[in-house]
Amino acid sequence: MIRHLILPEKYAPPTELLDLQPLPVTALRNARYEGLYSAFKHFNPIQTQVFTVLYNSDDSVLVAAPTGSGKTICAEFAILRNHQKAVSGETNMRVVYIAPIEALAKERYRDWSKKFGEFARVVELTGETAADLKLLDKGEIIISTPEKWDALSRRWKQRKPVQQVSLFIVDELHLIGSEKGHVLEIVVSRMRRISSHIGSNIRIVALSASLGNAKDLGEWIGATAHGLFNFPPAVRPVPLEIHIQGVDIANFEARMQAMAKPTYTAITQHAKSGKPALVFVPTRKHARLTALDLCAYSSAEGGGTPFLLGSQDEMDTFIGGVNEETLKNTLRCGVGYLHEGLSDLDQELVTQLFLGGRIQVCVASSTMCWGRSLPAHLVVVMGTQYYDGRESAHTDYPITDLLQMMGHASRPLQDNSGKCVILCHAPRKEYYKKFLFEAFPVESHLHHFLHDHMNAEVVVGVVENKQDAVDYLTWTFMYRRLNKNPNYYNLQGVSHRHLSDHLSELIETVLNDLESSKCVAVEEDMYLKPLNLGLIAAYYYISYTTIERFSSMLTQKTKMKGLLEILASASEYAELPSRPGEEEYIERLVRHQRFSIDKPKYGDPHVKANALLQSHFARHTVVGNLAADQREILLSAHRLLLAMVDVISSSGWLTLALNAMELSQMVTQGMWDRDSVLLQLPHFTRDLARRCQENEAKPIESIFDLAEMSIDEMRDLLQLSNSELQDVVQFFKRFPNVDMTYEVREGDDVRAGDNVTLQVTLERDMTNLPNSEVGPVHAPRFPKTKEEGWWLVVGDSSTKQLLAIKRVTLQKRARVKLEFTAAAEPGSKDYMIYLMSDSYLGCDQEYEFTVDIKEAGGD
Structure with a gap:
């Protein structure tokens, strides 16, 4: 069997970090732009090396470098270039930034609203189509997750603002290899495709951790050789010392308990003189327990509160506002903790105390490694596994999460080096040594998730037949990797024939599934037509x-x-x-x-x-x-x-x-x-x-x-x-107070089986509304702001058949036409009309109306 294995291709060597003169901030040649970076005099070595291609050209670029290398500023060079060109009228100022993780998108929105708010409208997409179309229309820097951008850009042929994007920035592109990476892959492929279709250049700038196969990713986003930078993991602006320690205890909880003492020792050894230490643990329970353990060790050994850097009185003032009792106690000894279960206020307070240097230690649950700026001198990863309920087993953190955690050990203007201690189960020690010191390759997962993407493209008419479906796949990263690592994708060989057979088979399987679930019809074994269920699934972004x-x-x-x-x-x-x-x-x-x-x-x-x-x-x-x-x-x-x-x-x-x-x-x-x-x-x-x-x-x-x-x-x-x-x-x-009037347009002349048009007028009482505008729904129990929506429905009183339905948004006034078919029998017929809210109870309305139906074809 083994002799049939086709080994993956060897990877291109990484980019060498050149010994260049650090670039001063004045290289931006624009006083307004230079003001944004007044905190430092010059850019770091990685920023210096990529500056020219990002700021002085319009080429697509991939910058792969370790977390904490200042890649975000590299993306900002491209935004400033875009702004400069927009000011001179050469291009649109429409920049889209994609972060694969919601928390990262939020952090970027906060950061860039402050930074660029004066000369560009920065908006963050919500995931509600109507609201997002407005944001897209007025936004100049648009921040989104892959899913929200996918939902919005699917209909790019009808949506001019999507075609007008001039710069498309993708952050953390290495997450294309993660569970949700397929959506990231589809949106980048789509932007390339739109660019070629409308013949205008959409510049793509991608940021990533160091990669084994950066060349493939670079070529896929359209970067040329001089737009491809793949720095090795060891190249960090602030060098990182990594220590990996194995703990040889098989039971997960017992191993976690045994790691508390080495964590305390690591802090006292590596974070001397009050330098900040950040500890990552698997869950919120471990965050609380570890914080308590660290307090216990420090009072037993130090006989005081060595982790408390502010005064006790000052601390008491801050602690007053804390909700959680345990947190109050650990903060008094200079240890804070963060997890998703804390109130926003508590999270913010701990973050500020840690960043402000009032507490030395912060323990965070593993998911908090994304989307929070918590720079530290020392990072301790206390355990590298979490409990996966679906597998009912303990699973390793994704390497991408580990790299993200390590990236927090970087304080560019304060430290000459950062430190990271990784405590893991002893048998995994060699594995981490290999992966954390070498760049890793990423592969596509798209072939496992193709159905919904294919259905959406059939619905919007991009894929009209099986040949289009094959063409669609040639834009993907998966297509580039098929013959580079054939075994991974179950390919039997790498000839052109093998490749086309494999793609045809993949498409046949996907289309057969879509056909049997009544989403797509396949006609004459070739042509594809969307069906009602497929339209609904694509429209609401549902599986x-x-x-x-x-x-x-x-x-x-x-x-x-x-x-x-x-x-x-x-x-x-x-x-x-x-x-x-x-x-x-x-x-x-x-x-x-x-x-x-x-x-x-x-x-x-x-x-x-x-x-x-x-x-x-x-x-x-x-x-x-x-x-x-x-x-x-x-x-x-x-x-x-x-x-x-x-x-x-x-x-x-x-x-x-x-x-x-x-x-x-x-x-x-x-x-x-x-x-x-x-x-x-x-x-x-x-x-x-x-x-x-x-x-x-x-x-x-x-x-x-x-x-x-x-x-x-x-x-x-x-x-x-x-x-x-x-x-x-x-x-x-x-609360909506709506006056509804309606009339049957045909009046006296409705015949059996005719189409009847009902004209409905909705008027809302706006007298007391601020700015005469319907704001978002009052819904304190719903997790995010929601715009209200309505349905208008016509039904048959006797048969309880729904005859017509329309979704309506209602500000001050709306006129809506509803069409339905009159009954087949002549005579007087009762119908119902309903106005239904999607957000409030107790404001729906229903009325009965009668239509006199004459005989078909009579006078």
Whole structure:
């Protein structure tokens, strides 16, 4: 067998770091630009070497260098070049920056808004299409994750602003080899393709860690030989001393406990005279325990608080605002910790105390290595494994995460060198020695994730037949790697024939799956046509397996319980992590929910999604990791529900569509459909809602009932403080009060089977709104700001058939036409029209109207 193996190609040698005269900041030849870098006199050796090609040319460039090398500033050279050309009218100022991790995108947005805000509009995409199109239109530096840019740029043929991008910056490009790398690969391939299609140069600048196969990545983004820089891992502006220590204990938790003492020793040895030390641990539990251990060792040995760099009194002032008790105690001894479960305020406080040099040690959970600027003199990686619930086993951190952690040991203007101590399970020691001192190659994962990308291209008409599908793949990084490392991609040989057979087979498989899930039709074995389910999946950026599941599980008889189960079954939720000890907690949640789950497996991510959705509606607070999971679930729920409503309306099921719309309101407001609508009001509790309903003078059932009361009556009834009452009044201003009128356009002359046009006019009361603008929805329980949306629906009163539906955004006034087919029998026929919100309960409207239908063809 082994003789059939085709070995991967040898890699090109890395770029040598030249001994150049450090470039002064004045090389920018522009006083405004030089002002941005007043903190340092000249650029570092890597920035100096890449400066000319980035700042004085329009070539595409790949800069691969270790984390902490100042690559972001290299990208800024390209932005300043773009700005200079835009000022002189040579090009558009439309720069897109892609960060593969949400936290990085946020950090970049904060940083660049401050830095470039004066001469460019910096915007961050939200993931909501309507809002993002506006941002894209007015933004000059657009910050996004690959997924958000993918969703927006798929329709590039209709979207001029996408075609007008002049500079496309991709950060952390080595993450193309990670689990979500396929989306990164698709968006870069698409930008190259757009550029060739419209014949204008979109400059691509990519930043990456040191790579084994940088040449392939460079050629793929269109960089020429002099635009390709791949510095070896040892070349750092601040040299890094790396120590790897093995701990020979097989049990994970016991090994973690045994690592606390060597971590303490590493800090006392390598971070002398109060230099900052950052410790990475696998989970939030370990962050808390390790911080306590370090405090215990320091008081036992030092007999004081050697890690506390500020005075105790000063510390007490800061600690006043901290929520978490344990954190208060560890901060008093100069050790802070960070994990996703801390409130934003606590996280910010610990970060500032660490950066401000008031505490010496910060312990962070492993995921915090991305998107936070925490430069330190010493980084200790305490354990290199985490528990992977899906595999029910402990798994190594991705190398990319480890490199990111090590990159924090760099303080360019303060230290001559950084230090890193890696504590790992003894058998892994050699593995890390190899990988951390040599550049590693990256491969594509696109072949495992091709279905949704292919479906989207069929929907927008970029791929119209099987030949187009093959052409589409030739733009990808995967295509470049196929014959370089054939075994990895299951190729039998590297001849042209092998390659084309392999691609044809891959495309056949993908298209067959899309065809059997009713997303795409294949005609005459060649031509591809998008079907309704495929259109819905691509439009809402949802997996084809989810839409297939929705379509096969929904029936006309589905009730709210079933809707919830179907929503929770979405493939998007299959990735939810499962952690040790969590199953008992999920079981407790499930037991106390309104809807039981049949034969639940408590380790199943879909059961978790269902339980966390129900606890959101019941307003049971979940904490820690589960709160983070719940946030993820809610963020996808809206897209999934919009898609679900479309699937249901395609079948014409009226009641079910209205129920799914109510489910969308429940997700936004965090309450059940049977709860009092008054619970949407600020400061309202179930008791207060009950008091309103039992009000003797007049039972208060709706928000409008309450809004009609005078402020004194309200004060008496609610017994809230003045500022709380003010919040309630502000809510009334935001709550949609819509006047709906409608008329049947054909009036007297509707015949059986004709098309009927219903003209609907919606007018909203805007009198009390600030700037006469409908702001985002008041939804404190939803994890991000949300714009409101509406559905207009026409249904048949007797058969409960849904006849027409339209999605509407409503500011002050909207006129909407709805078309439906009149009944086949003549006579007087009753229809219903509904206006349904996707965000608020208690403001929907329904009216009955009658159409007199004459005989077809008669006078």
